[in-house]
Amino acid sequence: MALSAQVVSALAAIVGETGIVVSPEGRMTYECDMHTFYKGAPDVVVLPTSAEQVEAIVGVCRAHRVPIVPRGSGTGLIGGAMAPAGGVMVSMTRMNAILEIDLASRCATVQPGLINLWLTRAVAGRGWFFAPDPSSQMVSSIGGNVSTNAGGPHCLKYGITTNHVLGLEIVTGRGERLRLGGKAPDPPGYDLVGTAVGAEGTFGLVTAVTVRLLHAPEAVKTVLAAFRSVVEASQTVSAIIAAGMIPAALEMLDAAMIGAINAGTGAGYPADAGAVLLIELDGPRAEVEAQGVRAAALCREHGALSVSVARDEAERALLWKGRKEAAGAVGRLTAAYLLQDAVVPRSKLPDIMREMAAIGERQGLLIANVFHAGDGNLHPIICYDDRDPAQLARAKEANESLLRACIALGGSVTGEHGVGVDKAKNLPLQYGEADLNFMYRLRGVFDPRGLMNPGKLLPSHPACGEGFRPARPVLPEGAWV
Amino acid sequence: MSVTARSLGAVLAAVLGAEGLREDPAARAAAAVDGVTPRWVAAPASLEAAARVLALAHDEGLAVVPRGSGSAQELGRPPARVDLVLDTRRLDAVLEWNPDDLTASVQAGITGAALASHLAVARQWLPLDPPGWSGRTLGGVVATQASGPLRARYGAPRDALLGVRFVQADGVVTWGGxxxxxxxxxxxxxxxxxxxxxxxxxxxxxxxxxxxxxxTEATVLVVLRDLAAARDLVARIVDSSLQPSRVELLDRGALAACSLPPAAAGLAVSIATVAAAVRAQHATLVELARAVGGLVETMGPGFWRVHDRMLAHGAVRLRVTAAPAEVVPALAALAAALPGSPGRAIVGSATVGVVRAVVEGAEPAPVADGVERLREQFTGESGSVVIERGPRVLRERVDAWGPVAPGALALMRDVKSAFDPRGILNPGRFVGGL
Structure with a gap:
């Protein structure tokens, strides 16, 4: 154990004997998140029950210059909640209370360990919901959603987590507990709430979150259309948007995923379909009815093999069944896979799907797809045989080629999972030296000692201080006197 | 290397060209900020020229005030120094527009109206409508996080801004998002x-x-007998499945300023969607209005233009933010705290939590007192009181921004000094004199 007994006993004094994990077996549980490639067990895990305890923990770690890694439910996909440099992991699972629900101001304040879906359950009876819906929402924590700026199928219409965070209480790497933002909009000064959402724990530990709640829509309409090819389905996506509709969700499955899902319990998708498009519209009933008819017509105009419109909640659930089973169905395709979440402008979906097919063919690997087509957020599942190291190498190569192709089309490295350790090395694809330098300096303001979730979100610093100076514009020399 | 003022002008002229640099007294006086006249008015025609101007200003320690249309030049504290006003209005191009992706990249000097007319052919828009939006530059709207009635449905500038290319204080061009x-x-x-x-x-x-x-969009005005009825109606709308695009509360003065019949209060609500749904939502709204004893009147398409004009003018404009449920009390508090001159109008985005008052012809002292009284109630997590526009003398009497919690302000100071260590960008004007 790398930590001194002094640090461990100081931490135990804060959280009590039941709030600390020091045994090797106990710490093993915390060595990775859902991206099991990356492993790093912390030297100690603490489970605080209050913001005051979190503040005290950060104080001890700062005094002894020990790294701090926050953790919610551990459902992240980027290696964000593991401890590559050891140190203290702060698990938020015991801070899971709903502190306040204020429907008149359309918001709630919760502790970070609260499970996403529990918030919606707490207000659903009164006709309200919390919009961010990552597919992990049954288990992921709101603190984790805030830290990764999580998305989900319905963010096409409703926006991602940051659009729903009104206020934060955060213990920064400077050791102070600050309350930023809140129910009232536009607090004077820099938008520190917006800046801190998605910081993946590198600015500090979030101890409370004020989130926006929305009134449930009057009606929901779900349409499922099967197409011969992903290209036709993608063109339909563009046509729906061009017709002035912003569906709540626009999800797509390709032939490989359709086969895998049909082979399971089965949503009964047409076996000859090359793509399935799931369209969900919500809002005022008359709007949803009119747009449902329009969307179905656009599917047919673009060569849909079949179009089904759910008539009731049971039929809606059936149409979603296959999509919800997608993650499980991957197991029928492969034992091992790489998954990423790069983004392209949605008008470039046909291009990237063609490119993806070519990359898969070149590497001799199956790439299956289930993704948020409406916002161009891909989720390629690159299948490989983990008994064959050469296949893993090819899978990694395919992954890199895909990322590059997405960026070349004007896209983004990650749309909703975040960076963590997994994609830190890829940031230079999207950002230049000056852009990254800006981020390093921003991080330094919130975490001057470099203790907060080190090794995450940004590539390791190429050269500290001098030597890392972005180019400044050249001034006309002749004019100098 | 330091250069004399005369040679600085020559360097700026070389960077900007004859059209891009104004040194004549008239142009400088027109660009004065709170009575402080700049030595130069620079209007770069390219990103590169803007970057060179900032690099030069940084090396020479010149205080730079970025400016769009100039509509927000009275926002914030009086400037500590003004050497160079950097006018962005020649940077007004639409760089990229992808209708299928519902995204556009524009230069920051383009006005709201210019972008709107560009996008109209594909029936698309950028739904940001802060006071005077059509003539304001988008750079200015984003830099001031200015919002209007449409925020009820579409959010603030922060929610629309996907990416930004900016020039740091030392001239380094940087991209984010x-x-x-x-x-x-x-x-x-x-x-x-x-x-x-x-x-x-x-x-x-x-x-x-x-x-x-x-x-289609349809707008109604619900005429209400008192603010209690207004609060009741807003609560019913918030807890309904109505999806209004604008919900603005108008006090007696605002109704008068919009040439509407006198009443204690009015709630202007717009529904915007397909025609059938507009009819259905309108019917629901009428029911809710009747339940609180409100009279429903149909407004013409010009209503929001009149509403906008009311807020875009006025010698003093204050902005109070509060939790959405506190908008009606905030409106009442503003009415009680401010001088009741005939030219006073107060409006509130009832589901958002932003309330604005415009005041004409009032002395600075009572307005300043009112601001201080309001800050006893709307401060910290309870909200804020900001002077969006007003004479320098008012903003010398009372801080234009109000207090920021010490910890947050310390963090903001460090953010500022990390990126502008010489303090050349808009020195003195932001919170805490940043």
């Missing part, structure tokens, strides 16, 4: 820049999320 509607790569730099009043960098290019223009 992405050109797609969904990206979480690295820190959310656009959020830091939105609302930063040009104190961290010059906003040069903005990538924005657009929206489809709704098929």
């Amino acid at each position: 992405a050109k797609v509607v969904k990206s979480v790569t690295g820190y959310d730099v656009p959020k830091l820049l939105a609302g930063s009043l040009g104190t961290l960098g010059l906003l040069a290019e903005l990538t924005l999320r657009l929206q489809p223009v709704p098929e």
Whole structure:
């Protein structure tokens, strides 16, 4: 154990004997998140029950210059909640209370360990919901959603987590507990709430979150259309948007995923379909009815093999069944896979799907797809045989080629999972030296000692201080006197 | 190397060209900020020229005030120094517009009206309508995080800003965000820049999320007998499945300013969607209005233009923010705290939590007293009171921004000094004199 007994006993004094994990077996549980490639067990895990305890923990770690890694439910996909440099992991699972629900101001304040879906359950009876819906929402924590700026199928219409965070209480790497933002909009000064959402724990530990709640829509309409090819389905996506509709969700499955899902319990998708498009519209009933008819017509105009419109909640659930089973169905395709979440402008979906097919063919690997087509957020599942190291190498190569192709089309490295350790090395694809330098300096303001979730979100610093100076514009020399 | 003022002018002229640099007294006086006249007015025609101007200003320690249309030049504290006003209005191009992606990248000097007419052919728009939006530059709207009635449905500038290219204080051109509607790569730099009043960098290019223009919009005014009825109606709308695009509360003065019949209060509500749904939602709204004893009147398409004009003018404009449920009490508090001159109008975005008052012809002293009284109630997590416009003398009597909690302010100071260590960008004007 790398930590001194002094640090461990100081931490135990804060959280009590039941709030600390020091045994090797106990710490093993915390060595990775859902991206099991990356492993790093912390030297100690603490489970605080209050913001005051979190503040005290950060104080001890700062005094002894020990790294701090926050953790919610551990459902992240980027290696964000593991401890590559050891140190203290702060698990938020015991801070899971709903502190306040204020429907008149359309918001709630919760502790970070609260499970996403529990918030919606707490207000659903009164006709309200919390919009961010990552597919992990049954288990992921709101603190984790805030830290990764999580998305989900319905963010096409409703926006991602940051659009729903009104206020934060955060213990920064400077050791102070600050309350930023809140129910009232536009607090004077820099938008520190917006800046801190998605910081993946590198600015500090979030101890409370004020989130926006929305009134449930009057009606929901779900349409499922099967197409011969992903290209036709993608063109339909563009046509729906061009017709002035912003569906709540626009999800797509390709032939490989359709086969895998049909082979399971089965949503009964047409076996000859090359793509399935799931369209969900919500809002005022008359709007949803009119747009449902329009969307179905656009599917047919673009060569849909079949179009089904759910008539009731049971039929809606059936149409979603296959999509919800997608993650499980991957197991029928492969034992091992790489998954990423790069983004392209949605008008470039046909291009990237063609490119993806070519990359898969070149590497001799199956790439299956289930993704948020409406916002161009891909989720390629690159299948490989983990008994064959050469296949893993090819899978990694395919992954890199895909990322590059997405960026070349004007896209983004990650749309909703975040960076963590997994994609830190890829940031230079999207950002230049000056852009990254800006981020390093921003991080330094919130975490001057470099203790907060080190090794995450940004590539390791190429050269500290001098030597890392972005180019400044050249001034006309002749004019100098 | 330091150069004399005369040679500085020569360097600026070489960077900007004859059209891009004004040194004549008339141009300088027109660009004065709170009575402080700049030595130069620079209007670069390219990102490169803007970057060179800032690099030069940085090396020479010149205080730079970025400026769009100039409509927000009375926002904030009086400037500590003004050497050079950097006018962005020649940077007004639409760089990229992808209708299928509902995104556009524009230069920051384009006005709201110019972008609107560009996008109209595809029935798309950028639904940001802060007071005077049509003549304001988008760089200015984003830098001041200015919003209007449409925020009820579409959010603030921060929610529309996907990516931003900006020039740091030392002239380094920097990019943050992405050109797609969904990206979480690295820190959310656009959020830091939105609302930063040009104190961290010059906003040069903005990538924005657009929206489809709704098929139809209908607006009604619910005339109410008192503010209690207004509060009741807002609560009923919030807890209904209505999806209004604007919900604005108008006090007696605002109704008069919009040439509407006198009443204690009115709630203007717009529904914007397909025609059938507009009819259905309208019927629901009428029911809710009747339940609180309100009279429903149909407003013509020009109503929001009149509403906008009312807020865009006026010698003094205050903005109170509060939890949405406190909008009606905030409106009442403003009415009680401010001089009741005939030219006073108060309006509130009832589901958002932003209330504005415009005051004509009032002495600075009672307005300043009113601001201080309001701050006893709307401060910290309970909200804020900001002077969006007013004479320098008013903002010398009372801080234009109000207090920021010490810990947060210390963090903001360090953010500022990390990116503008010489303090050349808009010095003195932002919170805490940043």
